[in-house]
């Protein structure tokens with residue numbers, strides 16, 4: 001399959017079976033798009049439609065196009081051709097192997113060079129304050145370490161050009177850096193979030209209500225300025241958490 005340049009979501013129906021107002025959303029490589037809306041409004045359902053590359057065959061009736069066309073049937077079912085990777089809030093490793101063994105195995109299964117393993121660990125360590133070492137066991141990693149490792153793994157080893165992220169707030173990971181990393185690799189990043197840093201980092205956000213896409217808000221310059229300010233506060237909070245976790249004393253900021 002040729003390179004993925006964009007995805008298009010063609011509108012379906014809301015929970016009442018009425019056509020959703022937004023009929024088409026095109027998302028390009030390297031773009032971060034947010035999905036926002038009240039609890040139970042249908043955010044995860046939209047993510048699921050993208051994950052399954054829906055073709056009018058899900059309850060929403062939405063259709064997902066790849067490069068403006070219906071994706072070939074084998075892309076939807078063959079795991080090796082998987083277009084979409086998903087990062088979720090609750091991530092637990094079940095395999096009892098070390099970080100290095102796991103990454104080597106993943107690189108091999110994707111036909112990639114095993115030298116990428118150290119790059120993944122290095123990148124993961126830029127996303128978490130709790131250092132990850134190659135000999136660490138997967139099952140002993142914290143939530144933040146696991147998510148950082150999976151983010152770096154998706155950026156470097158996985159071929160999936162589309163990354164779906166369902167709520168990463170309070171995840172113990174430098175979320176801004178994580179999103180920038182994925183978008184910088186030319187991925188299409190779709191993130192469900194109420195976190196102001198993440199929502200405002202996206203170039204646009206799709207507003208969901210009653211199961212339907214009702215609006216698309218383009219992030220304004222003013223919102224981007226707000227995003228810069230709150231991300232400083234956010235990083236500060238994260239470093240305070242690290243200081244406290246280490247058992248150190250918090251110092252007054254200048």
Ligand SMILES: Nc1ncnc2c1ncn2[C@@H]1O[C@H](COP(=O)(O)OP(=O)(O)OP(=O)(O)O)[C@@H](O)[C@H]1O
Pocket residue numbers: 013014015016037038039040041042043044045046059060210211212
């Ligand atoms: N367009 C739709 N047509 C029919 N059912 C829908 C539609 N959109 C959402 N639903 C249903 O509404 C319910 C809530 O949707 P969903 O879990 O996606 O909401 P959410 O916004 O992700 O919620 P939360 O914020 O609690 O995670 C689900 O049972 C889902 O199947």
